[in-house]
Each structure stands twice: as structure tokens, then as C-alpha cells.
Amino acid sequence: MGYQEHHEAPVDEGRRPRRRRRPVRTAAAVVGIFALLGVIALAGFAFYLQNTAERNIVHEDLLSKDNAVITISPQLTGGERPSGDDGEEQDDAEGGDGEPAEDEEPIVIVGEDGQEVEVQEGTTHTATTPERATEAGEALNFLIIGSDSRDLSVERGRSDVIVLMHINDQRDRVDLIHFPRDTFVPIPGTGGSSKINAAYAYGGAPLLVQTLQQQVNVPIDHVVIVNFESFKAMTDAIGGVDVNVTQAGGGFSTGVQHMNGEQGLRFVRERYSLSQGDISRGERQMQFIKGIITKALSRETLTNPGRIAGFVDAATTNLTVDEDLRVGDMRDLGFSMRNVRGGDIHFWSGPWCGIADHPVAGSIILKADAQMARLAEALRSDSMSGYVDNVSPRSGFGGGC
Template structure:
């Protein structure tokens, strides 16, 4: 981290004001893209890194904008109903709420409260207007998938993050959307857990589901899988993680983790006090550790370690067809002053966890606070955003 209070080098003609800093809170996913953006601008070494990235990344039609056709096609996992047995495997004791089967997709729920039979269908994508107040701020949707090969299966979206890069290119906000957040699913006429959008229509349907919530256009989409997550950790010699809530095998306190241990750490939820929300907090803590290590002088001044990290970060990285490496490089150059303290972490606002009779255990969205988040994203004023609504303990109302 830098020692001063000001941001990195400004683009020509852009005034620069001192920024207030907030404590670094971590959030799941995004490290692959942040590594890609942050290290491509390192002088003469950039050419080698760009060639590595070009050779590693895959491209797919992940985004859906400007009247593109979005196809709804339920995945091979099918749908499941909530488990009636609170002691069954896959459930968590929340004094009421129970989880749906981990291998299933939450059903779509209509306005009448009944499950909707969703078959093959298509609809035309719509894109929110880009407010003038946002300038050249950019929004990336980052998806953490358990698929080994997106061309064969889309897998499940265990991690959903909106990355907002501000107009001045000196601040990054990562907004984590809990996978069980209950929201309207675009094109279906019903609602479900937000990760069901990915299951029913891949990244394009998730884009169309997320955009109305935040009311800003999603410029690019990135999918990273858990093999990449593990490889990145090992490429920099493991990371130190603050374990705030103990669980079997993970005592409270600072713990050094390699990739395999970290993967186990971030996927746990049943032994944690707030279930899926607590898991998100664990993912945040792990990303805090990996970001601190990846952006440290120890890594950035070590060409061999840096090369291993970039290779690991991009080997299992899939981006939308319109995102070119040259654009990544240019964005990385504009963001060359960004360090760990310039990356900020939020969770999409929620008001409680409930047991839905059809969808199972859901995270209830705090709609008024979501509108507040939307305004700050639209106006590029995330430095002023606060969330006094989301419960900090327990399961809310």
C-alpha cells in the first residue's frame, strides 16, 4: 500500500483530490481480473505478460446488451424443492430456514407463490442508459463457476460480483451478491435465487437479471473457476488469512493457507453462524489476503513470481467476446497506481434470511438500500456509499 492519502497518477486534464480511506474488507472473486488489470502495465515486462494473457484466456458470448437475443435453457441439474427434513445433509439450522439441494437449481416462483414451469424460450436484451455523471466508469460482472469447461457445461455460479472501476481509475469497488439473494429472474415472469439466473440461461441471463437491480450497464463479463483460485494462491506461496469465525479445521486468528486449504475455507457455510452470508465474509477475508500478497512489493518486484501469478490468474479465465487484451492493458495502465487500500468491498444489501415454501432458504433483498447502491453506482460516488441496513449478526427480519 502507498503511504500518502492521494490517488495514483491522473489521466491528463483530470483534477485529483485527496481521498478518504476505508478499512479494506474482502470479497469473493475478481482477483483474476484485478491481477490482469494491475500487472499489465509494468514497463518492458508488460509485453511478456500480454503474450501470456493472450495465450491463456478463452472467449465466449457471455454478455447480452442492446437487443441481443437471450436464450433461457434450464441446465442439466434440473430443479429441486426445499428439503422438509432439517437434519438432512445440506440443511443448516437457522431456526426455520433450510437449504435446497446443493446439486439442484432453485425453482422460479411466480407472483402467485407457485413454481413456474420454465422451458426453452428467448427474449430481447435491454440495457440501462449510461448516466453522464458516471463519466467513463466501467462495470464488470465477475462470476465464479465450478465448471471445468464452459463449452461443455456452465456449472454453478457460486460467486457473483459486480466490479465497479471509477472514472478516475483510482478506486475499485467489488459488490458481492449472495447466491441465495431472492430477485426477479429476467424473462421468466418469476423470481428465484440470483444464481438460478446463471443456471437457467448462463451469463447473459445473469447480466439481464442483475442490471435492473443496479440500473447500470454491465460493460464486460468474466468467468473464473476454482482451479484458477487455487493456482493463484499457490503461485505466490500461499496467503495469511484472518479467520474471524472458527469452524472445524480453522481456529480463529491469522492462518497461513495454501490453495487447497483456502478452497476448503471459502466453500464452507454449514458450520457458520450466518450460512451463505458468513461464507461470503470468509471469501472476503481470503481475497483480502491474496490481494495484499499479490499487490505487495514482494510479488510485483519478483518477475518469476509475478509471471506465475499472471499465468495462474488467466489460465482458467473466460471473458466476453468483446473484451480484448489491448483494452485490458490500457485499463491496467490507467490503474497503475491502484494498491490494496484502493480496493473496497461491499455486499449487496439484504434484510434477512427466510424459509420460502418453494425456493427454500433465501436471502431477502433490502430494496430501498439497493436503490441507494444503484444511485451511487450510477453517479460514480461509491466513496460515499454506506449500508446501515444489512444485518451484521443473526438473520435479520
């Protein structure tokens, strides 16, 4: 949080008449009292913020530690989509041409023979965790799951946003890697492969952790699930955010655009008018997240207690985290990263090389295996500063992989 330093000029008592010592001491005492009151006020405010976070945050068993047993319990529908103010479903729930949304496609597991695999309810998978490399030091990996579901407590559905956040050992760099939800990968415990967000539908966050860990070969330390409505509330709590729009579409032109919460939701949900569909939407989501982080870390926010309080309340409402992630840990991590600014936050896409129309799974994104291995090594060795992705297409839908 913001802080102020108080510097007192040294007093050269040798140059002051003796009769003025008492008033100076009295003034110093008054200043000391006000300084003490300031410290107490700041401490009380910090206590208030921590209490707010502890009251709002829900803790659940979201991680999959070694030898933990994950039960496969498929939720085979995409779940109810949120409605707009007019009661109609959001544009994202149905394409402009009236075709069913991607979320309405059946969630299927595909075997090595290309045929659908029937996964029995109650099938189990024993969790494993990649070994942490010594050179990674105390680098941390967070799995951030964003959902458009109305109520995560009753509806798991599919994960709309899958982001791996890597915080380096020095706490001066953050890398956010967005994995497109249609990325076709093996789903542990099912005997086959599917779109990566199917892992969440079949086994919740623990199975998604297992699925992603197989791709990046690093342990995921913590899991955070956030509802899209929280992004809206966070944005409004800090007076809106500036977002660098790199691709026009959905009513937004290129350039820096100031967005309130409602505009932000429309911005991150749009995909049909964008050149690379869900890939482009992932880029938009990262641009919007960067806008929130940059504004939250700005002097304008950090020196405004009311905004800080509103932001913390909005950020922690509808927030679910793993049982090992305590509010005190979040506070300490935030303090250790107090010098991080927008330029220290870097965005990537999970490496991909093309899009295919699978006869069983539907439209899928093909991952670039060799580039995924490079990403895994950069994460494993905490060397993301040297990572380069010249493989994932910057335009179009790629070719053969």
C-alpha cells in the first residue's frame, strides 16, 4: 500500500536562544503525537483491509498435491451464461450468425484412435507434482481461473480464462501466460485428450492443475478462481482503467481507451469480430488485466484510502483461493512486489501453431510442442526474461504443426 516518509530537519540548538527550547520541545511533542496518530490510523486501515479480505475470500481444496486422489465428476454442459441488462444472453453466448456458441458444444474426451472415450463417473486420478528446480529459487506459479458463471459455488461449468502467473524469485517481474481454452491437450485420468478447459469440467481446479503441470513441468503453488463480475467491480472501484486496444472490434477502436466496468466486460468477452477469435480474445483479456494492475499500482490509487478500500473489497468478493493461500501471505507477497510497475508485467500466449476442425472434439487449437518445451524450461529455471516465442502466429490461424 502507499506510504509516506516523514523527515525532520536537524535542529542546531547551539544557534537557538535558551528560552526557545521549551516551545521547540513542545512542538516536537505535538508533531510526535500526530505522527503516532498517523501510524495508528495506518495500522487501523491495514487491519480493516485485511479483515475485509478475510471476510470475503473463500478457501477451498483447489490444489492437487502429491498422491492426492482426484475424482472425475464430469459436468458436461457449458453452464448458464450471464445475461445482459435486457435479459438477453451476452453476445459471447451466440455468434453473430446465430450459430450455437462454442460453450454449447459437447465436452468430449478423444482417445488415441480419434474416437470419443466414455469417462465413467467416479473414475479417479492420483496426483503428481513436478520437482521444483533449484535455480528457480523462491519463484511462484499461480493458476488463475476466470469464470463467467453466475455462482461458482453451485456451477462449475468450464473455465473461461486460464492464466499461469509466474512471479520471479527477485519479485521484480511477473509473466502472465494465457492458455487458450480450446488448446488440445491430454487430460489426466480420462484416458484421452480434449480442450484444456474440459479438465475443469471433469475434475475442477485440481484436475486443471494436473493438466497444466504436465504441459509446463513446474509445480503450481496456488490457485485463484475469480468471477468476471469481480473484474467489473474492481474497474469501477478505481475509477475505470486505460486499456491499449491493439485490434478494433466489438465497438472498440484501436489505441488507448478508458473503460468502466461494463465496457471492460464487453471488451474481454468479444471474440467473433476479432481476427483470431479466442486467441485475440485472450490478448484482450491480458490487455485489460494489465490496465487494472497499472491503475491499482498508480499513485492516484495508492494515495486514496477510499479507492484502496473499494478495490480490495471488489477484488476479494467472489474470490476463491486454495486452502494454503492465506490473506497474510497475499499481503506479504504484495509488499515484496511493491516496486513492480506496468513495464515489469509481461504477457504471453500458450504456444500454438494452428487451428483444426476435429471430427469429434470440434474446433481445437493445436499446441506447438517444441515451443511449449522452451516455455517449460524458462519457467522451470526462472529465466522468463530470456524467453522468446517466434512460433505462435501473430495473425491468421496458422498452418500445419
